[in-house]
Every structure is written in C-alpha cells, then in structure tokens.
Amino acid sequence: MYRYDEFDARFVRERVAQFRDQVARRLDGSLTEDEFKPLRLKNGVYLQLHAYMLRIAIPYGTLSARQLRQLALIGEKYDRGYGHFTTRTNMQFNWPRLRDVPEILDLLADVEMHCIQTSGNCIRNVTADHFAGVAADEVEDPRPTAELIRQWSSLHPEFDYLPRKFKIAVTGSPQDRAVTKAHDIGLRILRNAKGEIGYEVMVGGGLGRTPMIAKTIRAFLPKAELLAYLEAVLRVYNLEGRRDNKYKARVKILVHEIGAEKFTQLVEDEYARLDGPSIVADPQEVARIAAYFAPPAYEKLPLRSTGFDAAKTQNRAFATWASVNLFPHKLTGYAAATISLKNIGEAPGDVTSAQMRVLADLAEKYSFDELRITHAQNVVLPHVKQDDLFAVWQALVAADLASANAGLITDIIACPGLDYCSLATARSIPIAQALAQRFADQERQIEIGELNIKISGCINACAHHHVGHIGILGLEKSGKESYQITLGGDATLNAAIGERLGPGLDAEDVPDTIERIVEVYLQHRKAGEPFIDAVRRLGLEPFKAVVQETLHAPA
Amino acid sequence: MPLLDRNGAKKDVWIISDDGSADADHILVSVAHLKQALSGNGRGRRIGVAIANTVKLAELEPHLSEIDLVSIAFPSHGDGRGFSIAKQLRHAGFKGTLRASGPLIADQFAFALACGFDEIEVSSAHAARQPIEQWLKAASSISQTYQRGFGAHNILDARRAARATGK
Amino acid sequence: MTAAKRPPLPVILLANDLLDGEVVFWTGRVWSDRPQEALIARDEAGAALLEAAAAEALAQNKVVDAYLVDVALDGEGRAVPRHYREKIKTEGPSVRRDLGKQAGQSNLVPTGH
Numbered sequence: 001m002y003r004y005d006e007f008d009a010r011f012v013r014e015r016v017a018q019f020r021d022q023v024a025r026r027l028d029g030s031l032t033e034d035e036f037k038p039l040r041l042k043n044g045v046y047l048q049l050h051a052y053m054l055r056i057a058i059p060y061g062t063l064s065a066r067q068l069r070q071l072a073l074i075g076e077k078y079d080r081g082y083g084h085f086t087t088r089t090n091m092q093f094n095w096p097r098l099r100d101v102p103e104i105l106d107l108l109a110d111v112e113m114h115c116i117q118t119s120g121n122c123i124r125n126v127t128a129d130h131f132a133g134v135a136a137d138e139v140e141d142p143r144p145t146a147e148l149i150r151q152w153s154s155l156h157p158e159f160d161y162l163p164r165k166f167k168i169a170v171t172g173s174p175q176d177r178a179v180t181k182a183h184d185i186g187l188r189i190l191r192n193a194k195g196e197i198g199y200e201v202m203v204g205g206g207l208g209r210t211p212m213i214a215k216t217i218r219a220f221l222p223k224a225e226l227l228a229y230l231e232a233v234l235r236v237y238n239l240e241g242r243r244d245n246k247y248k249a250r251v252k253i254l255v256h257e258i259g260a261e262k263f264t265q266l267v268e269d270e271y272a273r274l275d276g277p278s279i280v281a282d283p284q285e286v287a288r289i290a291a292y293f294a295p296p297a298y299e300k301l302p303l304r305s306t307g308f309d310a311a312k313t314q315n316r317a318f319a320t321w322a323s324v325n326l327f328p329h330k331l332t333g334y335a336a337a338t339i340s341l342k343n344i345g346e347a348p349g350d351v352t353s354a355q356m357r358v359l360a361d362l363a364e365k366y367s368f369d370e371l372r373i374t375h376a377q378n379v380v381l382p383h384v385k386q387d388d389l390f391a392v393w394q395a396l397v398a399a400d401l402a403s404a405n406a407g408l409i410t411d412i413i414a415c416p417g418l419d420y421c422s423l424a425t426a427r428s429i430p431i432a433q434a435l436a437q438r439f440a441d442q443e444r445q446i447e448i449g450e451l452n453i454k455i456s457g458c459i460n461a462c463a464h465h466h467v468g469h470i471g472i473l474g475l476e477k478s479g480k481e482s483y484q485i486t487l488g489g490d491a492t493l494n495a496a497i498g499e500r501l502g503p504g505l506d507a508e509d510v511p512d513t514i515e516r517i518v519e520v521y522l523q524h525r526k527a528g529e530p531f532i533d534a535v536r537r538l539g540l541e542p543f544k545a546v547v548q549e550t551l552h553a554p555a
Numbered sequence: 556m557p558l559l560d561r562n563g564a565k566k567d568v569w570i571i572s573d574d575g576s577a578d579a580d581h582i583l584v585s586v587a588h589l590k591q592a593l594s595g596n597g598r599g600r601r602i603g604v605a606i607a608n609t610v611k612l613a614e615l616e617p618h619l620s621e622i623d624l625v626s627i628a629f630p631s632h633g634d635g636r637g638f639s640i641a642k643q644l645r646h647a648g649f650k651g652t653l654r655a656s657g658p659l660i661a662d663q664f665a666f667a668l669a670c671g672f673d674e675i676e677v678s679s680a681h682a683a684r685q686p687i688e689q690w691l692k693a694a695s696s697i698s699q700t701y702q703r704g705f706g707a708h709n710i711l712d713a714r715r716a717a718r719a720t721g722k
Numbered sequence: 723m724t725a726a727k728r729p730p731l732p733v734i735l736l737a738n739d740l741l742d743g744e745v746v747f748w749t750g751r752v753w754s755d756r757p758q759e760a761l762i763a764r765d766e767a768g769a770a771l772l773e774a775a776a777a778e779a780l781a782q783n784k785v786v787d788a789y790l791v792d793v794a795l796d797g798e799g800r801a802v803p804r805h806y807r808e809k810i811k812t813e814g815p816s817v818r819r820d821l822g823k824q825a826g827q828s829n830l831v832p833t834g835h
Contacts (some may be wrong), residue, residue, distance in 0.1 A: 007699060007710040018696040022662065027741070029783050030685050035632060035660050047787060049811045050822050051829055052743035080821055095821075097742045097829050121633070151701040151710070157669035158642055158705070161635025238639045274646065278704050281711055284718060347817055418807060419815035422787075427810075429817045479805065 001064055001370060002147050002292045004112045011154070012109045015116060019043050020102040040098075042122060042160070043105070044090075044115030049422045051095045055118040056108060060128035060146040060170070061089035061373040065360035068371060070111040072356035078104055083356070085341060085349040087413060087464055088167070089127055089373040090118055094420050116154055121162045123153035123234070127169045129177045130374040133293065134382050136330040140189045140197055142172035144290040145226070148281060152227050159234045163241035164249035166234070167206075174493065179375060181205045181214045181495040182467055184251045185233065190220070197223045203233060203263065204255030207461035211497045212252040215260035217267060224283065228276035229267075236266045296368035296383060301333020305386035318393050320442060321404040326389070333386055338406040339379040339396060344440045347429045348414040349377030358399040366392050375464075376413055376452075378406060408445040409453060409518070410436040413464060417457030417474060418481075424457035426474025426481035431455050431510055438511040439518075448518055451531040452491070467491040469532045470514060471498045483510050487517070487543055488535045499540055502547040509550050516546035557682040558654075560674040561694060564687055567676070569603055569624060583626060586610055593621050605656070608636040612643045619649045626676070629657030638670040645671035661685045661693040668694060669705040728769055729792035734760040734801050735772040736812070737779065737788035744829040745811055746785060748775050753785060755828040757812045762793065762801050 004012070019039075026036040040046075044055040056071070071091055075083050078100050079093040086092055096104060108114055118125055126149045128142040129135065149168055153159070159166075169178040172189040180186025186202040199221045205214030221229050237251045240258075255263045312319040327336040339359065341349050351359075359379055363371045366388045372380040384392055396402040405411045412435060415421065417428030432455055439445055454468030458475070465471030471486035482504030489498030505513055518531075520542050525534045535543070558567045570579040575592030583603040584592045592602050603624030604615070615625070625644060627637040641653050655667050656676040667675060675690075699708045735748040739755075746753040747760035754760070763769045769790060776788035791808045793801035803809045814822020821827060 005714070007713060011697065011699065011701075011710070014697045018662075018693075021692070021696070025685075025689065027783060030689060031660065031662075032684075033780075033786055038633060039662055047738055047743065049807075050743075050745060050814060051738075080827075095743075095829060097831070099741045099831070155666075155697060155700050156702055156705075157666040157700070158638045158702075159635070160666055161633055161638065161663070235639050235642070239636055243634055243636075275704070280703075282715055285711055285714060288714070418810055419817050424807075427816065429815075433817065481806065 001062055002059075002143075002289065008112070008151075009109075012112075012114050012116075015043075015114065015155075016102060016105040016109055019105060023098060023102060038120050038161075041120035042117055043101070044118035045098065045101055046119060047422065048094065048420055049418070050420065052098050052101070053420070054093045054096045054101060054104060054115060055086070056091045056093070056113060056115050057118050057125045058089050058091060058113075058373050059150045060126055060132070060143050061130050061375075062143065063363075063371045063373065064111075065364040065369050065371070067111045067113055068356050068360040068363070070107060070113070072353035072360070074104055074107055075353040075356070081354075082350055082352045084347070084416060085351065085373050085377045085379070087375045087377060087415070087462060088118075088125055089130070089375055090125055091373075092416070094416070119165075120160075121164050121166075122160050123149075123156065123162075123166045123168065126150050126153070127167075127178055127183075127375060129171045129173055130372045130380050131177060131327060131336055131382070132172060132372075133295065134327070134329050134336045135173050135175070135177075136328065137175055138172045138330070139174075139191055140172045141290075141293050142170040142178070142187075142189060143293045144286070145172075145187065145189065145199075146170045147289050147292075148226070148286065149230070152230070152281075156234075158231075159238060162234070162238055163243045164246065164251075166237070166251065168230075176491075176493040176495075179464065179467065179491045179495070181493075182207055182211075182464065182491065183214060184237075185230070186214050187226075192220050199223065199226060201229065201233075203267075204252040204260070205495075206250050206252040207464055207466045208250065209247050209459045209461075210250075210253065210256075211461070211466040212256060213495050213497065214252075215255060215263075217260065217264040224280060224286075225276060227281060228274060228279040229271055231279055232267050232271035232274060235270055236263070240266065296370070298331050298334065298383070299385070301331070301385065301387075303332045305333060308386040308389055311390035315390070317397075317402075317404070318390060320446070321393055321402055322389060324404040324408065324446065325406040327380075329383065331383075334383050335386055335389060337381045337384050337389065337392060338374070339381065339401050340403040340405050340411060341378050341401075342405055342411050342436065343400060343403050344410060344436045345433050347416075348412050348432050351379075355399050355401055358395060358401065362392055362395055376406075376411060378411070404442065405445060407450050407452075409439045409448050409451040410445060412436060412453045412455060413468070414455040415457050415462035417455075421457060423460060424474070425459070425476045426457050426483065427507075428455045428457040428463065428472075428474055431472060431474070431483065431507060434507075434511050435514055438515060448522070449530055451518070453514070454489075464491060465489070466497045467495060468498060469535070470517065472510065475504060477504055481507055483507060485510075485513060485517075485547060487540060488532070490532055501540065501544050503551065505547070505550060513547055513550045516549065517543050520546060556676050556678055558674055558676045559687055559690055561668060561691075563691060565674060569626075571605070575602070581623070583624065586614060589615075589618060589622075593618060596621075603652075603654075606640075608634065608640060610640070612640070612647060615644070616647055619644070619647060619651075622649070622651055624652040624654060625649065626654040626656050627672075629655055629659055632658050632660050632663065638666060641667070641670040641672050661689040664690050664694045665697060669700070669702075728766075729790055731766070731769065731792070732762050732764045732795070732801070733769050733772065733790040733792050734762055734803075735776055735788060736760070736791055736808075737776065737785035739830055740783055740786050742829045742831055745823070746830070748772060748779075750775075753779065755823070755830045757823065758800050760801055762795070763790075 202214035486498030
C-alpha cells in the first residue's frame with residue numbers, strides 16, 4: 001500500500017487547517033453559502049436531507065486495518081455507529097456536524113486519509129480494479145497509476161473549477177472490473193507490439209441524465225507521458241466544456257457535440273503545444289510509487305489446500321460461500337474473498353463500526369493488512385490463504401458478514417436514495433430490501449446465476465443503473481415515487497446502456513415485475529447462458545410483455 | 556475597484572478605454588480595438604487588453620510581445636476557464652502582467668498565482684467581506700502542491716531534489 | 723421567494739442549522755429541532771412573515787437551505803408535510819426508524835444558539 005512521505009503528510013495537514021479556517025470564515029460571514037459550498041464539497045461535506053454528510057476518499061478502494069479502525073472510531077464518536085460504502089469506493093457518514101468536520105479530518109490525517117475532492121466540480125477520487133495485484137490476467141497493477149493521478153489531481157490549480165465533476169478510472173486487465181467506459185476518462189493499461197507498457201485513453205463516458213460510453217482518443221499512450229496528456233485533456237475540457245447548463249457540462253456532452261474526432265484533434269493540438277517533460281513525473285518518482293505496491297511476502301503453497309477441501313465437504317454453508325464469494329488469486333494456494341455487505345433486508349453498502357473492526361482484524365491476520373472496497377459496495381480480502389478461509393468465514397458468520405451472494409441477484413447496488421440524499425427523487429434502499437427478500441432463497445439465487453440489479457434514487461445515477469443487467473431508476477410521478485426498469489446494461493468491457501422496458505411502476509409492483517423478468521430468463525435460457533447473454537439474444541420484447549402484465553394486473 | 560497582488564493592495568494605474576481613445580499612459584482596450592491601439596501607439600503608451608474567458612489564444616498570440624497587461628474576466632467564482640487561459644498565455648511566452656478580474660474568492664488566490672496571474676481585481680463589496688489579510692493568508696495556506704509547471708514549490712521537484720542529495 | 727412561487731397554504735418554514743446540519747423549524751421566535759413546534763402559516767400574510775424570517779436567518783449565517791413546506795394538519799392540529807420528501811426530512815430515514823427525529827435524536831448543540 002502507498003504510505004505518505006513527509007510531503008504528503010504536510011499537504012494533508014495544511015488542507016485540514018485550511019478547511020478549519022474556511023468554516024470559521026463561513027460563520028463570520030466572510031464567505032457566503034454560495035462561495036463556501038464548493039469549498040466544503042471539495043472536502044467531501046454535503047448538506048443532505050437530515051444532516052451534513054461526509055464523504056471520505058478511499059483512493060482506488062484500498063484500505064489498511066489501521067485506517068478501517070479509524071473509520072470505525074469516527075463512526076462511533078461523530079456519527080451513529082455506521083458508515084456507507086459508495087459506488088466510487090468511498091465511505092460516507094450520514095450524520096456528522098459541520099463543526100466537527102475539522103476534527104474528523106485531523107483523525108483521518110492521522111491514518112493518511114482525507115476527503116479531498118470527493119465532491120465538487122473537480123477531479124474526483126480515482127478508482128481502479130478491486131482485484132488489482134490479484135487477477136491473473138493483469139498486464140500491470142493499476143494502483144501505482146491511480147496513486148500518481150491522485151497526487152497530480154489533488155488541488156490542481158488549473159482544474160479545481162471545472163465545468164462539472166470529472167471521474168477517472170484505471171484498469172490493468174483486459175477484463176474491465178472498474179467500469180472504465182462509464183468514466184470521464186477511462187485508462188486501460190496494455191502492451192504494444194514492442195512489449196512496452198502504455199494506456200488506451202478513453203474519454204467521454206458517464207451515466208447520469210445522458211448515459212454515454214467512452215470513446216477511445218488514444219489507442220496507445222506511452223506510460224511516461226500520462227500526466228502531460230491528462231493535462232491536455234483537462235485543459236480542453238476546462239476551456240471548451242459547456243457552462244451554460246449543468247446537465248450538459250460533463251465532458252461526455254462536449255465529446256458528443258463536437259464529435260470524438262474533433263475532440264481528439266483539440267487534445268492532440270494542445271498536447272503538441274505543451275512541454276511534456278516539464279509536466280510528467282520522473283521515472284524515479286513513478287518507481288517510488290510503484291514500490292509501495294510490490295507483492296506482499298506470499299508463501300509458496302500447493303495448488304490445493306486439503307484443509308480447505310475438507311472444510312467444504314464438512315460444512316455446506318461454507319462450501320456455498322466459497323463457491324460464490326471467492327475470486328481466483330494469481331498465486332496458487334491463495335484466494336481473494338468478497339465480503340458481501342448485502343445481507344438480506346439491510347441497506348446495501350452499510351457497515352457498522354463493530355463490523356469494521358472485525359474486517360480490520362481479519363485483514364491484519366489473514367490478508368497482509370489489506371482490504372479493498374469494490375464499486376459494488378462490498379469489501380474484499382485480497383490475499384487469503386486457502387488454509388485460512390474457513391477461519392475467516394467463521395469470523396464473518398459471527399459478525400453477520402457471511403452472505404453468500406457476491407455477483408448474484410441479491411448483491412444489489414443501491415445509492416442512499418431519498419432516505420438520506422437531498423437530490424433524490426425516490427427511495428432506493430426499500431426497493432433493494434424488498435427485492436433481496438423476494439430472492440432470499442440461497443439455492444434459487446445460485447440457480448439464477450450472475451445478475452446485477454442497480455437502483456438509483458434519481459437521474460444522477462450514482463448506483464449506475466444504466467449499466468445494471470436490470471436497472472431501476474426512482475423518479476417522482478404525480479407526487480408519488482415511481483420506478484423505471486431498464487434491461488441489458490453491462491458494466492464490463494462490453495459496456496452497454498440498458499433500455500427502458502416501459503412506463504414507471506409503483507414501488508410495490510417492482511418485486512413482482514423483476515420476478516417475472518427472471519422467470520422469462522429461466523424459461524428461455526440455454527444451458528449455462530448467463531442472464532445478460534440471454535437478454536442480448538432474446539431482445540427486449542419478451543421482457544416488455546411482463547411489465548405490461550404488471551401494469552394491467554388487477555389491483 | 557480594489558486591486559491586489561501577492562504583496563497586498565495595489566494601486567491601479569490602468570484606465571479602461573475600450574476603443575483606446577483615452578489620453579492616458581496605461582490604457583486597457585477591448586480585443587476588438589487591440590490591433591488599432593497597438594498600431595497607433597506612437598506615443599509609447601502602455602497597452603493592455605481586457606478579454607472575456609472565451610477568447611482563443613490564437614487571437615492574442617501574434618501580439619503578446621507588445622501587450623503589457625492582459626485582464627481576464629471571471630464571470631463567477633465557479634468558472635475556472637480563466638485559469639487555463641492564463642496558463643496558455645504564460646506558456647506562449649507572455650511576459651507582461653496577468654490580471655484576473657471578477658468575483659474570485661480569497662481561497663482561489665493560490666490557484667490564480669500558480670496559473671500565472673499577478674494580480675486580482677475584485678469588487679468593493681467583495682473586498683469588504685474578504686479583506687486583504689484573508690487573501691494573503693489563503694495564498695500561503697498550502698505550502699507545496701503536486702503539479703510540476705505551476706510555480707517553483709512543488710512536491711515532485713522537492714522529491715527529486717531530495718533524491719539528488721541522497722536524503 | 724415571490725408569493726406566486728409559494729407552495730399552497732398552510733405552510734411551515736424549515737431549514738438546516740448551519741453548524742450542526744439538523745433540520746430546524748421556525749417557531750415564530752426561534753429555530754427548533756422539533757417539527758411539532760413549527761409555526762403554521764395559514765394565510766398569505768403569515769407566509770410572508772415566514773419568508774422574512776428565512777431571509778433574516780440566512781443573512782445572519784444561522785441556517786442554510788431555508789424554504790416553505792406545504793403541510794396538512796393531522797387530527798391533533800400538528801403540521802405534516804404533504805410531500806413524501808419533506809415528510810422523510812422531518813422524520814428521519816424510513817429504513818432506519820431508530821435514527822433521526824422519529825427516534826428522538828438531534829444533532830443540534832444547544833449552545834450554538
């Protein structure tokens with residue numbers, strides 16, 4: 001994991017002092033609310049429905065045990081004993097007081113964390129593949145790149161007042177687990193014909209009101225040129241992005257309106273003009289960062305663990321969990337374990353301070369002191385010995401963290417929705433809870449197989465409903481909550497935007513409708529055919545019919 | 556209107572004269588009248604140009620060596636286009652004074668300086684709410700940032716220097 | 723806020739406390755964290771008074787996001803917001819009945835006022 005040096009540490013402390021001063025100047029009237037709002041947002045402070053909300057950056061989703069324990073402490077001391085993991089792999093607290101935020105920021109700085117740029121019209125927390133350093137298909141670990149961008153984008157003097165927010169994601173694998181094509185910039189690490197490492201640069205993806213898939217503007221950017229090229233992209237966006245309408249201000253609209261070709265030309269012209277070598281990081285600096293992500297001290301283990309095999313034979317629940325929640329590790333004898341925060345009937349992504357401490361202990365004891373937060377709002381222990389999996393699972397059972405549903409229909413992504421969020425037009429969590437209860441049966445979940453449901457409580461699409469196999473969007477219709485269903489979205493390398501199945505539904509009709517959609521799939525699927533493949537083959541028509549049935553069913 | 560730079564309050568010697576007709580030593584003209592003002596400038600007057608933040612670099616580039624000041628308008632504190640224009644002008648070799656004009660806040664002063672601005676012109680109401688001391692304090696609240704090419708004090712160069720001395 | 727943009731009567735005035743974030747209601751005298759203490763304006767003149775109170779509190783940097791909310795009166799004469807959003811805002815999360823005003827919690831630090 002990356003560790004702060006003296007420069008990083010001073011930077012974050014100065015930032016805390018700066019925010020403390022900004023709060024004081026807001027109170028004494030030096031700053032108006034209009035002026036203060038972007039400043040607090042860039043420190044992760046939102047004003048939500050019931051209270052302020054604090055969004056803490058978890059860069060590229062990587063956390064240590066010590067950091068997670070500090071989050072547990074903050075949750076208890078300044079909040080209501082729980083936190084919420086978001087789809088940008090950050091943590092949100094729902095109840096802090098503004099007056100306490102500077103103290104909280106100091107506590108975060110104690111463990112090398114911050115809230116910088118977790119909101120606002122600036123470059124946001126950089127995300128990466130949650131199986132970075134674990135996946136066998138990886139060309140290169142994306143985390144050093146993400147860390148380099150994190151530092152470069154922090155308080156960038158030129159890019160702190162962009163037309164709109166700007167999200168960057170990095171993947172190091174051909175199998176995209178970071179939804180890079182739904183980002184303002186997606187970077188895919190690859191090798192060219194000469195075997196050199198570089199990036200495919202994709203720009204203009206994004207969800208929200210106008211979902212778009214990113215376009216490739218550079219098929220291969222040499223690794224050393226990254227920061228200079230990013231500067232060119234951001235400058236073009238800062239100068240040319242629309243500022244007349246906040247819903248048309250993302251870079252995706254600019255790329256769409258002027259065309260990818262013209263946008264590429266503007267970037268390349270700007271790139272030709274700037275002095276790249278004076279901007280990019282030294283190779284030594286890149287190597288310094290990369291060294292923090294060197295593989296941990298793995299043991300040499302046999303391919304199969306007899307203890308693991310025996311435990312699976314003896315304990316059916318463990319065997320189920322192991323078959324659903326484990327991801328193959330590139331090293332023999334290890335596995336990456338997904339810890340689901342999707343217990344049936346609970347709010348997706350919520351975790352109590354007590355559970356955070358259990359997770360921290362497990363990471364320390366069994367996973368080289370490392371945890372990952374996924375964009376699916378789950379936690380990963382990235383490097384667990386197969387021999388230890390049963391002990392890990394037992395501890396998870398005791399902490400109510402052993403749901404065996406990673407990637408299944410009840411592993412629902414949901415934003416906080418109108419239960420907390422002031423932007424929401426409808427609630428999301430109750431829909432997620434009702435669906436999870438409907439599909440709670442473990443064997444049926446496994447029978448249905450991989451199926452992502454994503455529920456957003458407004459058009460901003462924080463839960464990425466557009467790229468859910470089944471997407472649900474909560475809106476307001478005639479003073480009531482109404483839910484639109486989309487089908488066929490895909491967040492992977494075959495990224496696709498889901499299509500609407502019909503008019504909005506009442507909340508109580510959503511579970512029946514989803515169940516009918518699933519039944520259509522089960523009836524028509526070929527052997528081993530996943531839901532998303534079946535939807536692609538069958539088209540929308542058979543599924544549209546069931547929504548019509550719901551609408552016309554007698555009340 | 557109040558003017559300040561990295562040292563504090565500053566007297567404004569520039570006279571706004573869109574068409575360049577004013578009889579003064581320092582005149583600030585519009586882009587439309589820039590060529591005319593420069594070509595008729597037999598008297599050794601200093602010429603500055605006031606631009607909107609939508610002006611393209613190419614419009615100014617041919618004249619940069621003859622202009623003493625570029626004043627870039629910031630229509631609101633949330634509109635950061637002026638930062639990129641300043642950066643482009645400096646990169647294109649502009650050596651004169653760069654002025655930001657508009658409702659920027661003290662907390663943006665450091666960014667403005669890092670992008671190449673020398674001075675900020677704000678409204679009187681603004682200056683009353685955010686006195687000079689706040690601007691100077693805000694300018695130095697973060698001692699080093701991460702970007703190279705935005706001022707001498709950056710962390711990447713400091714790390715490089717530390718490597719060179721073997722620390 | 724002009725009269726034309728006002729929500730239908732009766733209305734109450736709510737906001738968030740600037741320092742603590744808690745949802746607060748104008749009682750006609752102070753800002754209270756208890757919805758049952760909200761002053762109910764039943765006519766245009768009353769609504770105008772609430773708007774004046776909002777403008778003053780915003781100017782004094784006491785509260786943020788102050789606005790009028792249209793309410794219905796329950797059997798005991800208490801104001802209940804008509805819209806589901808404002809109802810959740812005055813109660814707390816519908817998925818956590820143990821949290822927020824509905825559970826008797828408040829973030830307001832009394833000395834702040």
